[in-house]
Amino acid sequence: AQSVTQPDIHITVSEGASLELRCNYSYGATPYLFWYVQSPGQGLQLLLKYFSGDTLVQGIKGFEAEFKRSQSSFNLRKPSVHWSDAAEYFCAVGGSSNTGKLIFGQGTTLQVKP
Amino acid sequence: EAQVTQNPRYLITVTGKKLTVTCSQNMNHEYMSWYRQDPGLGLRQIYYSMNVEVTDKGDVPEGYKVSRKEKRNFPLILESPSPNQTSLYFCASSFQGAYGYTFGSGTRLTVV
Numbered sequence: 001a002q003s004v005t006q007p008d009i010h011i012t013v014s015e016g017a018s019l020e021l022r023c024n025y026s027y028g029a030t031p032y033l034f035w036y037v038q039s040p041g042q043g044l045q046l047l048l049k050y051f052s053g054d055t056l057v058q059g060i061k062g063f064e065a066e067f068k069r070s071q072s073s074f075n076l077r078k079p080s081v082h083w084s085d086a087a088e089y090f091c092a093v094g095g096s097s098n099t100g101k102l103i104f105g106q107g108t109t110l111q112v113k114p
Numbered sequence: 115e116a117q118v119t120q121n122p123r124y125l126i127t128v129t130g131k132k133l134t135v136t137c138s139q140n141m142n143h144e145y146m147s148w149y150r151q152d153p154g155l156g157l158r159q160i161y162y163s164m165n166v167e168v169t170d171k172g173d174v175p176e177g178y179k180v181s182r183k184e185k186r187n188f189p190l191i192l193e194s195p196s197p198n199q200t201s202l203y204f205c206a207s208s209f210q211g212a213y214g215y216t217f218g219s220g221t222r223l224t225v226v
């Protein structure tokens with residue numbers, strides 16, 4: 001069965017520091033992987049996605065993620081965090097292009113210190 | 115503007131009183147889905163639809179119904195709401211599952 005684990009419930013980083021949010025997935029075939037961000041009181045916005053090909057994917061707002069099949073991971077990174085990045089981040093895994101099933105992790109809340 | 119529109123944004127109701135949360139998208143998307151969000155549990159998929167008249171259960175379908183009679187609309191129906199259905203609900207749509215969902219702004223439901 002598909003599942004997603006985000007090991008860190010809460011992370012605090014200083015503004016300007018680098019960021020890495022962890023995501024581990026379980027899926028029997030090639031996964032479709034996503035990162036979403038949710039600002040307080042808002043809906044979810046898609047940051048980036050991975051289907052195939054280059055394992056390092058670029059997204060919006062300066063984020064990137066790297067797919068590592070051997071580690072079943074899809075970690076999100078940003079070289080320099082801005083105060084406006086404070087939000088909740090969700091990793092998600094889907095099965096294929098022709099299904100609407102999408103499983104989310106529990107989320108990681110990012111706090112940014114000035 | 116391309117968007118997913120949910121109504122209402124906030125709803126307080128009593129146990130057992132049937133309710134419908136509407137969802138509409140203007141992007142001609144094939145796929146639509148409903149999620150509930152609860153603290154510490156992330157988003158859990160309730161139902162999804164891959165086209166008109168094609169729906170399937172997600173991970174937490176109990177107590178919910180959906181219908182997809184038109185491509186743009188995907189209402190969520192609670193026939194007999196209970197307090198454990200108090201949650202934040204999101205509707206989402208996608209051109210194709212793998213392209214990733216576009217989410218609505220959410221409906222905060224309280225069942226007392």
